Amino acid sequence: MSAVISTEDRITVHRPPSAEQTASLVERVHQIGPVLREYAIAADRNRLLPRESVEALESADVWRISALKRYGGHEGGASMLLEVARAVGYYDPAAAWCLVISNGSVMLANRFGDDLLDEVFANGPIKxxxxxxxxxxxxxxxxxxxxxxxxxxxxxxxxxxxxxxxxxxxxxxxxxxxxxxxxxxxxxxxxxxxxxxxxxxxxxxxxxxxxxxxxxxxxxxxxxxxxxMGNGPEQDPHATFGRRLTPHLTMSTTIQSTALGAAYAALDYTTDLSAKRPVTYTHYKKQVDSGAFVQNLGAASIKVDGARLLLERAAAEIDAVAAGTIPMPLERRARHRAGIGHAGHVLVDAVNDLCWLHGTAAFAENSLLGRMWRDINTGTRHASIAAPMGYELHGNGMTGTTYISTKL
Structure with a gap:
């Protein structure tokens, strides 16, 4: 175990990483993307992220997004984790889920005392x-x-x-x-x-x-x-940026990014094959010859983009608030929770639309579209991001009624 870090030597960060830093990590994810997509099948079959996927993410330097700078981490905020996890989710939603949970759990651990964190991160960032x-x-x-x-x-x-x-x-x-x-x-x-x-x-x-x-x-x-989970660190002028992130809202926002990445993968998959697949029982030799197909494909694309905008809005405000010492008001947190839940609801609708457009081949066991459909429908039902709860929380904020959950 390394020596305890002195108070003077503990680095304090006041703002989120730059857009350039985030873009660099996203680019590294795309470089390992083929590996993640290849081993996504094994992950699905064996119900566990394979060693090859874990190591690929390690090589992309993304496991340490939430670790504090003082321990060798990026001390990234919600936007960095959202963008990186969305990129990972494009290749394997389950790998993105593990990445978000790991970094989100580190974000929670950051709220423990300095003496314990010196021990936990003695050898650098953790999973x-x-x-x-x-x-x-x-x-x-x-x-x-x-x-x-x-x-x-x-x-x-x-x-x-x-x-x-x-x-x-x-x-x-x-x-x-x-x-x-x-x-x-x-x-x-x-x-x-x-x-x-x-x-x-x-x-x-x-x-x-x-x-x-x-x-x-x-x-x-x-x-x-x-x-x-409280907002004490969010008001502390001496707290480092990674400790000021509002825990539950950050976790909820970034968890939904896995479905977002998967939806973009499903959209590209359906689009790429549309010039090769006919519309069964019709005269259309290619799906793209059908005006109805093209119109509905465009509608599905905009649904996915709309979900992305809601999540980016939440992540941007989380980071902006964490750069200061005034906690985000509960009604704003509740509005974002509704937006996060709605994003998931829309992503489910979009991928359902894509399955209708692509045809029954989507539900072949080895279909990438089918796997994305299963992962999106499962992930968006997580209790922290389910749409009905988010809508009601927002309604509580709008009407001044008692919030149905204290986890905001």
């Missing part, structure tokens, strides 16, 4: 996983630390992780009227993974179940919900 939905475990005081027991399903990227976060109840005061919610940070050798991820889409994300039984961790490995 990570996290579950921050419903508490699935407990932290009980034990000596100078905590005894952890929990089971966290749907832990994407857990198989590739070096560290992982799990949401739980902190049983620090049994007489309290309600248990406090918090998070534990665990090393990969401190929890097991149960093979539970059997789905029709996003299979390569390896979203299995993390299990810890009577695990002892030191005191600094557990923090409260408010410390990790």
């Amino acid at each position: 990570a996983a996290s579950i921050f939905a419903q508490p699935q475990g407990t932290a009980t005081p034990h000596g100078d630390g905590w005894q952890i027991t929990g089971k966290w399903p749907f832990a994407s990227n857990s198989g590739n992780s070096d560290w992982a976060l799990g949401i739980l109840f902190i049983k620090d005061n049994e007489s309290a009227p309600s248990q406090q919610i918090g998070f534990v940070l665990m090393r990969r050798d401190e929890f097991e993974i149960q093979d539970t991820w059997f789905t029709i889409g996003m299979r390569g994300s390896g979203s299995n179940t993390m299990v810890a039984e009577n695990l002892w961790v030191p005191k600094n490995r557990v923090i409260t919900f408010e410390q990790l």
Whole structure:
């Protein structure tokens, strides 16, 4: 383990990376794109991101987007992760999902204390996983630390992780009227993974179940919900940029980028084959000879572009706010949550349209379009980005009614 970094030596960043830095990473993703697309089939079949894909992403230098500069990361914001993950999703949505979850989990870990981060990032940036939905475990005081027991399903990227976060109840005061919610940070050798991820889409994300039984961790490995998800760091003039990013909204925005990349891949696939495929049971020798086909292809394209604009709007405001010390108002967060959910809804509609246009060949087991359809339909149903919840949150903000979720 390296020596603890002194306060004076800890780099503080005040703004997001430049557009040029982001473009450079996106270009590197496109260079490894053929490798990601080749191994996407194995990822889907084996329900786990293959070593070749993990290493390709490593060579593109994108696993460390969210790691703080002081630990050798890019300390990128929402826009950088959105653009890079969209590019990865064009070749393999499951790989993009793992990339977002890893970087998003690092973003969450950045809210722990400096002493712990010096340990976690002693050897540089890490890969990570996290579950921050419903508490699935407990932290009980034990000596100078905590005894952890929990089971966290749907832990994407857990198989590739070096560290992982799990949401739980902190049983620090049994007489309290309600248990406090918090998070534990665990090393990969401190929890097991149960093979539970059997789905029709996003299979390569390896979203299995993390299990810890009577695990002892030191005191600094557990923090409260408010410390990790609250806006305290967003108001701290001394906090570095990577700590000021609003956690839940950043994660939601960037997770949706996987479906966005997949939708662009589906659009290009359908377009490229349209000059070669006939319209069955008609006189059209090529799909492009049909005015109806061409019109509906154009409509599907604009749907995808519209989703992209909504996500870019959210990412841009997240980064702009994180460059200052005034947290984003709840009504703005709720509006973006609606936009994120709507983007997913539109992407599902667009890829459904493309499947109608392409024909039943889309549903062949080896069809790229079919795989994108499965991944988009699965990914956009994630609880953090589902459209119905986002719409209602926005409606709460519009009407001044109580927000249906505190995770904004």
